[in-house]
Each structure stands twice: as structure tokens, then as C-alpha cells.
Amino acid sequence: MSHAKNQAERVREISGVNPLKCMKCGKCSATCPAFNEMDIKPHQFVSYVANENVEELVKSESLWKCLSCFACVERCPRDVKPGKIIDAARQLVVRERGGNYLTADEIPELLDEDMPQQLLVSAYRRYKR
């Protein structure tokens, strides 16, 4: 299996999503609160996997802009779950050595006195392995 095909297969496995179910209605992008910040938009995640172009997807800034708010998942009329695709792409990155988006050394300067523990554990789980 080629590397590209293998990567796409990994995303399908980790996410459990079948990208071919998508009917391109765009509702996920329309409802995404992080849409303006994303270079690759939620309705496009699916095409990158279907076209086996995960190499581009994992380089996307969108990996670090998704809020896991499940608006796209809840409102998808075909139950495609774009939010799970972008998480799987993020997993491909953070599971590699050196792929963490957040390191412990960065934490002290990000802290403020009101910050809830919940914020740190949530960011840790999404951004690093």
C-alpha cells in the first residue's frame, strides 16, 4: 500500500468515518464557529480523505483551530462527523515523535490565576501525546 493510501486508511480507522457518505451540502462549514480561522474548511476534510491527500490535511492549521464543539457532528444530515476526521488527522501528528502542539515548558507563561484545571487537561489531551 502506498504511503498516501495508508495514511487515508489510518484516518478512516481512527475516526471511524466513511467519507463517501458525504453529500457536500456544506452545513458543517456553515455551522462551524472556527470557520474563519481555518485554512481547510470542515466540508473539505472529507474530500482530503476520500482523495487520499492526508499529507496536505495534516499540515493544515485547522487541526489546531477545531474546538471539538460537535456542532458539525450534530448538524450533519448524513452523520458523517467531520469533527472526528480532523481529530484523527491531529492524532496522526501528535502520535509521531516531536508532533506535540503543546509542551509542558510553554505552560507557565500561559497560566493566569483564574485558569481552571479543566482548560489545561483538555488542551493537553487534544494537543499532545
Add this chain to the structure above:
Amino acid sequence: MKYSYYPGCTLKNKAKDLDAYARASAKALGFELEEIENWQCCGGVYPLGSDEIATKLSSVRALNEAKEKGQDLVTLCSACHHVIKRVNDDMKNVDDIRFRANNYLKLDTPYAGETKVVHFLELLRDTIGFDELKKRVVNPLTGKKIGAYYGCLLLRPSGILAFDDPENPKIIEDFIRAIGATPVIYPYRNECCGGYISLKEKDMAKNMCDKITESASGFGADMLITACPLCMYNLNKSAEKDLPVYYFTELLAEALGVKEEA
């Protein structure tokens, strides 16, 4: 009535109020929250990868402890509720996760999703009942115009959370009526506050919270209430400084006349 209770990391630290007012209110309403021994952090967000096992085990341990005591498991923090409820669904319905988690944990009896996970608000609605709660109120918050802020964690995905209508929820509005105040319905009440994005992208969270607070103010809310410490934190950083944010349990304790006991 006794319930197992999972407070979570933040309720022991930055959100002590959320916990203390809930305990005082529970006592006033005649039910007991029995904190699970040696609970571990839920991780804050549900691990979405279908091959994630280790990150789900802390939830399974809490769920199993409640099962062994024969009690429902009450949660209060929106994030803990979201994570534990979804892991419970995995343990009940996803063969591969149940098999691998049980292989790892080696419990006396395998865990298969038997425990019922109940958010404190669901307990008020479904067990006590908002009509009954209304009768117990000694200090009704008459005249207060309150916006319910649901955020995302309690409502979505609705198939698993089964908390309320994900697009037009009413449980917190009904709660607001029960304590004698007036709910203010506004369009952004079930939109995301930014969640964990506020660690590294503060502007992004601030923009989202500005939309929420401007929307609530515009529709006439004097204050917002939430069940989530992270929503509280993000909303407090919004530009709309005149809109205070409270935990729903604080107003509950006030209405029940037990605020000083917390």
C-alpha cells in the same frame, strides 16, 4: 436517596463554589452525594479516536465504582459529564472498547455500561422535579432576568448525551423559572465558548464569547448561568463586563436559603 458523586479536578480547585453550593443544595433537597473514593481526572475532553483505550479508563473506574455500590453516578461539571457519559456509551455499545478496557482493568466482574450517569440538572428535573423544587424555594429570585448558557458539552452529540433538545433546550430555562426568576432566550446559548482554544488562541475565544454575551445582553439578560468552569472562565474574559456569570448551583443555594452553609 444516596448517589455516587464524581466532582472532577476543577471542582476541587478553581471551581470550588460550583461543588460547595451543589452539596449544600442537595442536603436541603434531601439527597446525599457520596463522593467516589480515589476518583481520577476524566481528562476534560472525550478522546475521539476509536482506538483510544487508556484515556478512557479513569471514567470506567468511576463508573464501575458506582455500579459496585448500586448507585447512579451524579456529575456536575459539564466536561466530566460529557466524558463519562460518552465512555459509558462506549462500554455499553462498542464491543472492541468494552473488550479491551476490561482486559486491561481485570475487574472482578467486567463492566458493560450498567451505571446510569446523571447530571445534577437532570436529577433536579427528573427525580426531584421542577414543580417540587419550586415548592422548596424559600427565597425566590423574583425579577432577575437570567440567560441560560448551555455551551456544547451538555448537549452534543444529542444521541448519546440525551440531555435535552440540542437546538432548542429548555432544562436550564425551566430551572430558572423554578427558582422564581425569568429566563431570557437568546440565540447563542448553545454555541461554543471556545473551550480549550483559550489556552493558546485567546483572541479566538474572546471573539466567540463576545458574540454570546452581546447576544444575551441584547435580549435583556442581567446575568448568565452555566454548569461549566471553562465556559465561566472564557465568558469572564469577554468584553461585555456588565454581564456577570454564575454557576447555576450558586443561584440554587440562594433560592433554597442555604447559600451561607456552603
